[in-house]
Amino acid sequence: MPQSEVELAARVAQAEKLAVATALNSVEDRRPASLPLIEALLRALASMRSVDYGQRVGLTGPPGVGKSTLTAALARAQREKGLSVGVLAVDPSSTRSGGALLGDRARMAFDPHDAGLFVRSVATAGDLGGLTYSANAAIQVLAAAYDRVIVETTGVGQTETDVEQVVDTVCLVIQPGSGDVLQFIKAGIMEIPDVIVVNKGDHGRLAQRAAADLAGALDRLRTAGMGDEARSWKLPVLVTSARDRTGISELIEAFEAHRATFTAEGLAEKRRQGGANWAASLFVRLHGEHGLRFCGDRAQLVAQMRRRLEQSEQPVGAALALSDAYLRSLRSIG
């Protein structure tokens, strides 16, 4: 392992801001030639803290529901409890130019001297594999430095499944009166979130009613055998007001409670599954459809990655190793 990466990882683990920023810059590097260094850095980071350390929460939901303000309120409340917080604001918006406007910070009144809070925005525009690929490495870096990692992203549909791959707890944020709830239920994506939040509780009765409607709908789904009855975790519906900062500590408690349902092995398994998906995306990004066919199909590729991770390889390392194997096979064919 290159010495400089070990040193950098050690400084990241100390939550030294310049080091965290440098590490994030490195793992964002998209040049294939940079992958071995990224691999070395992530391996060094993984050795710094055990896998069950910390907690990763994903906030997702449609635009305009107040996710950024809620993220800020969560970060502030956790800081007040003495926990350090890393925020990854993922912007999936895409323009033809490849440019992106990352405006989330505008809503966060933060203290620039606070060593225990770090906010990074990333754009996933045009990234093959979307959030799975680009957010994973950044989350590894932030998780090595901070007690809590919050991943905030906008979207409905595919995004939830993407977020599920990279965090422990998925929190779906909606607002009262939006009609989103029924859509979610219809789309069957209610299986994914671990916590549902009706934000903008300052809208008063409207918010309470939305939460009650949602809880009722979930109950009916359960009765019909189409809800979360198979899960050990009963999906809670909470009301928050990021603006008035109400319901925030209850939300944090719900995150902690959900996190507590994981056994050490369960958590390791979840992270492994996420890592296998990440490694698979990375491999496909390097070698495309042809590479995928080399492994069979996507499921087989993920399974292969899982086996590698079970033998304590790291995701980027696993992708690189399989990449080598693939390139060797090409040469042998040639």
Place this chain on the structure above:
Amino acid sequence: MTTTSKKAKERPWIMRTYAGHSTAAASNELYRTNLAKGQTGLSVAFDLPTQTGYDPDHPLALGEVGKVGVPVSHIGDMRALFKGLPLDQMNTSMTINATAPWLLALYIAVAEETGVDRKLLQGTTQNDLVKEYLSRGTYIFPPGASLRLTADMIAYTVNEVPKWNPTNVCSYHLQEAGATPVQELSYSLATAIAVLDAVRAGGQVPEAELPKVVGRISFFVNAGIRFLEEMCKMRAFTQVWDRITKERYGVEDANMRRFRYGVQVNSLGLTEPQPENNIIRIVLEMLGVTLSKDARCRALQLPAWNEALGLPRPWDQQWSLRAQQILAFETDMLEYEDIFAGSHVVEGKVREMVEAAEREIADIEARGGVIEAVESGYLKQRLVESNATRLRSIEAGEQIVVGVNKYIETAPSPLTENLDEAILTVDPKVERAAVDAIKEWRNKRDAKAVSDALTKLRDAVRKGDNIMPPSIEAAKAGVTTGEWAQALRQVIGEYRAPTGVSGARMDQLQAPGNQEKIIGLRARLTELEKQLGRRPKMLVGKPGLDGHSNGAEQIALKARDVGFEVVYEGIRVTPEQIVASALEEGVHLIGLSILSGSHLELVPQVLEKLRAAGLHHVPLVVGGIIPEADARALEAKGVARVYTPKDFALNNIMSDLVELLAARLRPHAAE
């Protein structure tokens, strides 16, 4: 010229000059000189700390004290500001918003000290927070709370200070932010509706007195260079307002329904190149709001010809005042009834604008009203888009600006021969003196009286009592501006408004002439991405208290458009926050926008903190109203580029930034 029967002239509008700088005493002297020159009303410009509720010794006030206006930190400053001026005879307009209840309280307290009954006070507090969220940026509190404070002032003044205009709904700043005439009409009228609805719902004013309240609502409007359209806009304003006040608020008295407005003509269109041309623009713009008797302004203030260069001097302001006097007293304009009455061309244009504005007002109502449309970012986004369209058409040469994108050749101008002396500079000693003075003020007053007054104030805010009586008491007790605002901040909280940039739609707004340049720039950025390993990322920062964010917004949008990842965090960020964001976000480039004249204080701080954070390699560029000599000084300190209003072509700025990054990559990778 001989006329046998010379017609009696109409009384002219109130002539004002927006003025104030350095200290209360210096501004008092300026007001006296201006009145002696024939000015008929006062227009007080406050400095940014006063406008945003900070005392001169607050860290955020650094570099801003006495810059864009006068600092008024307590009753002592207010006394000095109006020393020797009879307040019962003055008509005083105060450009003050978030802290308007406080400045009015100070004004009332000083009047009463000198034995003037508050019932005689005449003037205006601007007090329109909606346009602060959308354009000017000196808001403090969330929209709902701001509306409540405005409603409090209205409820208080309607009987206690009956000649006062408690709020001056502004379309002025909307045009400065790029609004089209229809947006100006609809957004400001929707604001007036929100204010009156809040008063009606608040229950402080009996229903029977509502017409009186309606009659005290005045407007502050902009007048641009398309002066015939602007004249039609003013006629449209009077018609729509008449209908709203009659139909929505049931005002029967036509006098109470009259659209009363003051004007500052357009500053946005004033140019840095060939600045002498601006006086011609100013005169033409003045015609738009004076020519038509039925839609003539009540009060008028003109900018100075050199505003795009820096702060105007007394002579520059005098030149503008003389322009008003010549129009009012030398020409025959005031001798006629409305000269457009019966013109089908004008009527047609007005009808078109009225219809479009009413549609837009209905649309805002459907979105839950103007407050909701501010909070959701909808209105801001629309303005950002309009401004982008305007800048594009200037850049593409579709909209001609003489001396800027056409007829740019010029002989040397004697007016700007010595450019750095052609503007007013505020002595940096002013700030140090103000810092000392506020400390002395705090030491000398009755501490018990101050803390009692602040407790009462907080209680009133908490309980929802009218803010004015405890504010007047606090003024008399010697409370400072910063303390008053802090008391409210503690109870109400602070707000950050949506920037409007992230949702602004751009691709369809491309002017055809720009396409090629943009495609070229995108290709260059993609090349750079290959070298850097990731997308070039830029932080756009707006340090200081100045809230004029148009420049920052347009740079952010354009940078995204050509392919940068852009982090823009809105107005009023500190140098510490900028550096922390630059570090955490891993940006390759930082751009700062500063228009208040505090660049020499703020920029070196950012540079120093960047170095301390280990970010010396990240290039810093600055844009704003920055005199040539200051630009050289900033470059000597390590600023990579300085852009001023003459750099109107955003594509050129972008290509300059791309080359700057490329040059930094050449010797070895910066990261």
